[in-house]
Amino acid sequence: MNEKIKEVLEKSPFEPELKDEILKYGRLKKAKAGQTVITPDDEAQEMPLVMSGLLRVMRSDENGNEVFLYYLEGGETCAMSITCCLEGKRSSFHVVAEDDSELWMMPVSNLDNWITKYRSFRRFVFNSYQTRFDELLHTIDSMVFMNLDERLYNYLLDKKIASGSFEIKKTHQQIANELNTSRVVISRLLKKLEKEDKIEQRRNYIEIL
């Protein structure tokens, strides 16, 4: 049961004692593709470490609109979960499993202690913040500086990199939901990208060229 996390920790830069603590205090959480893993009203004060799979972080408003922010990949943590738990405030975002995924959930009550004791953990947390800030800023860039067709193309490239595959298995409707626009618009723009030889469309998936 704990073989997988041991394997993940093996490759991490954490100190041996920290690895022991992570093993001791954490718990495994599995999520099937499509399942919501973390919601703002989660009571559990836990910080996640992604062991395998792919997760997507979404922002939503009170009217049920939502928009994709960034992916969480193996070895990463969710900076927003950490701050969210720490400060008790709940910002509206949720994390959905894009593929079947495994997480190692650690109580945030350990955070202060680990930060103090382990240099590698400090680096891990701050590096995570840096990465998330960067990704949020890229999201902002694409929303405010680019037209939808560019933003869509960036979104597809992003997914390609995160999944490591040229084939993107999403429907137009799903893409529209993640970019907070409508299906018709996405169909239109995908057609345009196809004409520009940037993608090819197959049924139920898109191929990046």
Place this chain on the structure above:
Amino acid sequence: MNEKIKEVLEKSPFEPELKDEILKYGRLKKAKAGQTVITPDDEAQEMPLVMSGLLRVMRSDENGNEVFLYYLEGGETCAMSITCCLEGKRSSFHVVAEDDSELWMMPVSNLDNWITKYRSFRRFVFNSYQTRFDELLHTIDSMVFMNLDERLYNYLLDKKIASGSFEIKKTHQQIANELNTSRVVISRLLKKLEKEDKIEQRRNYIEIL
């Protein structure tokens, strides 16, 4: 010269020894309104503490477009500067003095040490991250979920709160720059807000009702 920072530290929750270190290792930096305080290509590895005044953080792209992200007020620090320095990567943002401001600049080389030694400093830094994340997310909300008129109104309210004044001394052109749109559009929408009795326009400033 150091009276002001002593005063600021007086009101802070920092431990006495930390206050001493901050005093010892920091330096004063003054900025006149309109002046750029921090740019991505700053070599100085310093984290700022805002002592007085008001700063605005802007995001810009390679084409010279820019957009307002959030304000930094007294007692706050710039989370992005911290991570930026720490990880050596430079994300493109810059900080401009909105009013005449005073900053206390501290070398980031102290960060790891202070984080380890002082609980109050850990709380300060993490709280800062939380606040910035929240503000970035609000910025994203307004860009992706709202029409420009709502976004403009939010922007004005934001400024009202940050400055503590109902009078916003900005030209239409300046507002257009910060929202990455054009002057004509802002004039049009301000007129609309005026008709909705949300604001009143005077020469060179706007009054929030």
Place this chain on the structure above:
DNA sequence: AAGAATCAGTAACCGATGTTACAATCCAGA
């Protein structure tokens, strides 16, 4: 006081995006 510069108001137009409606195709289950 005259002229220049800045700022704001307005109209006309256009392209990007959102909306509605309907058709065509494919797939899965009865």
Place this chain on the structure above:
DNA sequence: TCTGGATTGTAACATCGGTTACTGATTCTT
């Protein structure tokens, strides 16, 4: 095999926001 649901294509239209051009008002400079 038939049928209903899901997916995609497309057209027509509405709205929002961006652009250009011009005007009038105020302030600044000399």
